[in-house]
Amino acid sequence: xxxxxxxxxxxxxxxxxxxxxxxxxxxxxxxxxxxxxxxxxxxxxxxxxxxxxxxxxxxxxxxxxxxxxxxxxxxxxxxxxxxxxxxxxxxxxxxxxxxxxxxxxxxxxxxxxxxxxxxxxxxxxxxxxxxxxxxxxxxxxxxxxxxxxxxxxxxxxxxxxxxxxxxxxxxxxxxxxxxxxxxxxxxxxxxxxxxxxxxxxxxxxxxxxxxxxxxxxxxxxxx
Amino acid sequence: xxxxxxxxxxxxxxxxxxxxxxxxxxxxxxxxxxxxxxxxxxxxxxxxxxxxxxxxxxxxxxxxxxxxxxxxxxxxxxxxxxxxxxxxxxxxxxxxxxxxxxxxxxxxxxxxxxxxxxxxxxxxxxxxxxxxxxxxxxxxxxxxxxxxxxxxxxxxxxxxxxxxxxxxxxxxxxxxxxxxxxxxxxxxxxxxxxxxxxxxxxxxxxxxxxxxxxxxxxxxxxx
Numbered sequence: 490x491x492x493x494x495x496x497x498x499x500x501x502x503x504x505x506x507x508x509x510x511x512x513x514x515x516x517x518x519x520x521x522x523x524x525x526x527x528x529x530x531x532x533x534x535x536x537x538x539x540x541x542x543x544x545x546x547x548x549x550x551x552x553x554x555x556x557x558x559x560x561x562x563x564x565x566x567x568x569x570x571x572x573x574x575x576x577x578x579x580x581x582x583x584x585x586x587x588x589x590x591x592x593x594x595x596x597x598x599x600x601x602x603x604x605x606x607x608x609x610x611x612x613x614x615x616x617x618x619x620x621x622x623x624x625x626x627x628x629x630x631x632x633x634x635x636x637x638x639x640x641x642x643x644x645x646x647x648x649x650x651x652x653x654x655x656x657x658x659x660x661x662x663x664x665x666x667x668x669x670x671x672x673x674x675x676x677x678x679x680x681x682x683x684x685x686x687x688x689x690x691x692x693x694x695x696x697x698x699x700x701x702x703x704x705x706x707x708x709x710x711x712x
Numbered sequence: 713x714x715x716x717x718x719x720x721x722x723x724x725x726x727x728x729x730x731x732x733x734x735x736x737x738x739x740x741x742x743x744x745x746x747x748x749x750x751x752x753x754x755x756x757x758x759x760x761x762x763x764x765x766x767x768x769x770x771x772x773x774x775x776x777x778x779x780x781x782x783x784x785x786x787x788x789x790x791x792x793x794x795x796x797x798x799x800x801x802x803x804x805x806x807x808x809x810x811x812x813x814x815x816x817x818x819x820x821x822x823x824x825x826x827x828x829x830x831x832x833x834x835x836x837x838x839x840x841x842x843x844x845x846x847x848x849x850x851x852x853x854x855x856x857x858x859x860x861x862x863x864x865x866x867x868x869x870x871x872x873x874x875x876x877x878x879x880x881x882x883x884x885x886x887x888x889x890x891x892x893x894x895x896x897x898x899x900x901x902x903x904x905x906x907x908x909x910x911x912x913x914x915x916x917x918x919x920x921x922x923x924x925x926x927x928x929x930x931x932x933x934x935x
Contacts (some may be wrong), residue, residue, distance in 0.1 A: 549779070550779050553774045556774070557771070586817075598808075620861060629860075639813045659799070
């Protein structure tokens, strides 16, 4: 059984990506990056989701992206609401080089675990337009990984799996439900209230609501 | 005057790389990554070196690579001593994916500063054989950077500068001295004693001593 390092944020996408890797026969190890996101709710969801998946190993790594700033997700800038999404416009919730930092950490851990498979819940269809969720970006990271590590230079070949890349949100949700996932454990909102309840108006809430509506099922987070 | 983000470790190489970028007309901003290295002496040197260079801005970013492990530099494994260096053998002081993590953070900060130039003191001649110091690796990161960021996707072109890449240690030292650098401020040893004095026997000490000897000058750290 091959080991795969899966980036697990506590959101709906990465939870589904991890479950797909398990379905495909991988022994999933979950990496959660604590990058200075404003809401600890997200990290609690990552823990709950990892537990529900029954992953063999779970690791949390702290990296202080808030020190670098440049995003509404790591600073006090307001999260945009009720935005018309357009893949050509990158919103202020974009975190500079975030997926590159995340994949680098996943690559480091994969090398330590002697794993060659890394998965990320990136999605290039119903998404906010972030550059580091696009297919050419992920292919470039895979090429880099071969040169960046001892394992790569010694002949190992790293694969970056992005099983949701060409799926719409509704398809992601349907797939997850067919795998028995409990989306009530997840957290998507960029700007929850003090009790952790989703705002319903940020990109992430809007995409999630659209996905559940198109899938024809109720979101367990909105009873 | 273009801004360049330079990775500054407190070692001899990155200090020289930063000075070369300044000589070439860049406004250098220094990024020091606190990655769980065992010796705080290294970080103190990075601060001293940045001060001596008079950099406009300095940032320390913490990332917990010790949680990932896999290296003698981030765990309690012994640092190899009196080793015969061979570029084909990657030693236990290799930190999995370290330069990828460092360059990702540099890329993130460069994007926030609206800079397009990033420099690293990587060196592929007198070095320990780390894969992520080689020219093809750095070229692959440059290709990734264009796809990884908002700035890249919007047409900006990031350049990864590695001015020491094809220099031997003696040439690096001679160049630095010609630029007025004080190598007494630096720290190279992987395994200093409690007082911060270099061991003289790790790869980093051996390469440094060889460089000073070949340059025909005394190392200010060894009076």
